[in-house]
Amino acid sequence: MSEAILVDVPAGVGERFRPPTSPASEPFWEATREPRFVIQWCVPCDRPIHFPREACPGCLGTDLDFRAASGRAVVYAVSVMAKPANPTMDGRGPYVVALVELAEGVRMLTNVITPDPYSVVVGDAVTVAWEPLTDGRHLPVFVPVAP
Amino acid sequence: MSGEGLRAKAAIVGVADAVSPTGLLEGSTRALEVQVIREALEDAGLTIADVDAVCSNLSNGWAASLELAEYLGISPRWTDSTQTGGSSFEIHVEHAAAAIALGLCDVAVIVYAATPYSSFKKGGPGFGSRQAAPGPTPVAEWEMPFGNRMPMGAYALAASRHMYEFGTTSEQLAQIAVDTRQWASMNPRARLQELITVADVLDSPMQATPLHKLDCCLVTDGAGAIVLTSAARARDLRKAPALVLGTGTCHTHAMISQMPDLTTTGAAVSGPLAFAAARLSPAEVDVVQLYDSFTITVLLLLEDLGFCPKGEGGPFVSDGVLAPGGALPANTTGGGLAYTHPGMFGMFLLVEAVRQLRGECGDRQVPGAEVALAHGSGGVLSAMSTVILGTEATA
Ligand SMILES: [Zn+2]
Numbered sequence: 001m002s003e004a005i006l007v008d009v010p011a012g013v014g015e016r017f018r019p020p021t022s023p024a025s026e027p028f029w030e031a032t033r034e035p036r037f038v039i040q041w042c043v044p045c046d047r048p049i050h051f052p053r054e055a056c057p058g059c060l061g062t063d064l065d066f067r068a069a070s071g072r073a074v075v076y077a078v079s080v081m082a083k084p085a086n087p088t089m090d091g092r093g094p095y096v097v098a099l100v101e102l103a104e105g106v107r108m109l110t111n112v113i114t115p116d117p118y119s120v121v122v123g124d125a126v127t128v129a130w131e132p133l134t135d136g137r138h139l140p141v142f143v144p145v146a147p
Numbered sequence: 148m149s150g151e152g153l154r155a156k157a158a159i160v161g162v163a164d165a166v167s168p169t170g171l172l173e174g175s176t177r178a179l180e181v182q183v184i185r186e187a188l189e190d191a192g193l194t195i196a197d198v199d200a201v202c203s204n205l206s207n208g209w210a211a212s213l214e215l216a217e218y219l220g221i222s223p224r225w226t227d228s229t230q231t232g233g234s235s236f237e238i239h240v241e242h243a244a245a246a247i248a249l250g251l252c253d254v255a256v257i258v259y260a261a262t263p264y265s266s267f268k269k270g271g272p273g274f275g276s277r278q279a280a281p282g283p284t285p286v287a288e289w290e291m292p293f294g295n296r297m298p299m300g301a302y303a304l305a306a307s308r309h310m311y312e313f314g315t316t317s318e319q320l321a322q323i324a325v326d327t328r329q330w331a332s333m334n335p336r337a338r339l340q341e342l343i344t345v346a347d348v349l350d351s352p353m354q355a356t357p358l359h360k361l362d363c364c365l366v367t368d369g370a371g372a373i374v375l376t377s378a379a380r381a382r383d384l385r386k387a388p389a390l391v392l393g394t395g396t397c398h399t400h401a402m403i404s405q406m407p408d409l410t411t412t413g414a415a416v417s418g419p420l421a422f423a424a425a426r427l428s429p430a431e432v433d434v435v436q437l438y439d440s441f442t443i444t445v446l447l448l449l450e451d452l453g454f455c456p457k458g459e460g461g462p463f464v465s466d467g468v469l470a471p472g473g474a475l476p477a478n479t480t481g482g483g484l485a486y487t488h489p490g491m492f493g494m495f496l497l498v499e500a501v502r503q504l505r506g507e508c509g510d511r512q513v514p515g516a517e518v519a520l521a522h523g524s525g526g527v528l529s530a531m532s533t534v535i536l537g538t539e540a541t542a
Contacts, residue, residue, distance in 0.1 A: 016292050016294075017287075017291045017292050017294075018292070019287065019288045019289070019291070019292045020287050020288055021288070022285075022288060025288060051285050051288065051289045051405075076308065076409070077304035077305065077307045077308040077311075077409050078304070078307050078356075079295075079300055079303035079304050079306075079307055079355045079356050079357075079358075080355070080356040081294060081295070081296050081300065081355050082352070082353045082354060082355065082356070083296075084294060084296075085294040085295060085296035085297065085300065086294065086296075088294065089294035092294075095294065097293055097294065097295045097296075097300055097304070097355075098304075099304055099403075099404055099409070107404060108289065108404060109289060109290050109293050109295065109402075109403070109404040110293055111293050111294070118356070121311075122307055122308060122310075122311035123311065139292055141293075
């Protein structure tokens, strides 16, 4: 796998809302320290699960593991926030909130980090990037892939 | 299988709501609840002594319907604290109608009051009042870090997807706000009564692309109450009954990021269930009250409830079909977009549906309305509930 893409926290912005960790998601967040992108799978169903749970939402089984994810995704839905949702996003200017569909088949909410937020449209190819959190973890965000 | 066994077994017999053009109401939420309950019972010709069932979705402590009944000084034999946000009251109607049909209770009261605008003006948490603080929830872990402005950001995502899949335009969404405002202009209690144009909507500040300020509902104070009883008892009461002909409910997710398909809501399930139970089709509905938290919400509901095929909501609304004089009169109060929106508009949808069936709506009355549909949406397109009401002639 290629080198992880890191994005800087822009100067002068508020500290992001730091995601709490739940027992089921611990491996996901621990991997972001390196950073590595992993997704939970149900072994018997052979299907990815997001968000991570303590039981598979398909079979209710607990034979679950975390596997490396490609980081490749497509924008499924997108909205540019004209102003910050709350003080944790202050100073970022208009920013992109997107639901992205991972190549593995699950969707996650994220930001697409780009100097031109209004250019991001549904169907765009994006890839995972990492914004550092203050506790050593990284937040999975996405950046456009050049066509 | 649908709830056909419930058809015309129960009726809404009393309604009331408290709303002001200033968007502000005096008094605590509890005082407002008591006021609208008193008015709704009076509307029905009943008293609090007749009430043996309560439904309440908002708790000041830990158990909404218990706290309400205690405050009212009654000991109900049936209770429901179901909380699904803005659709709670449609679900309460479904539950109460079933309970009445089975003889579990006789007279049920459903109530709601919230004063987020007053709270905001006094420096309080505003829209977030009476909502739980952030905790170690999936929303905190998987959505809040990304700064999606809620709730409008969730609906903006759905609108973006609908535009991508079906070519829906901002002009088409704006037309919904324009039509709704026409209804509001005929309602002296509406918060916003001046007419607007599509250009006004498109020129209003962008909130979360593609939604403009005028695509978004109000934040006001408001309260409402409903009284239900059996169809048999309803016939002896003060006003003509609004019979519960059919109901349906479906919830698909809690967080927007878990919605299975951003262009199809649970109304695609709840609507057909309600129509089957009522033995009616969309073409037989005279007036609709569709939760208009945002213009996109109305568009999705029109498609999912079967008023037009999936993907054709944009062209369907583009020539004023929802406006006064249109083929499908919708949100005749002026809706959450222009009448009132205290956070959970589902109560007001039911109140107006009943008033339309009774012919009480003055300038905005839909002539000869016999069948009315109220559809609540709770959460972020999460919990859908459809209630079809009819006059005695439809039984
Ligand atoms: Zn499984």
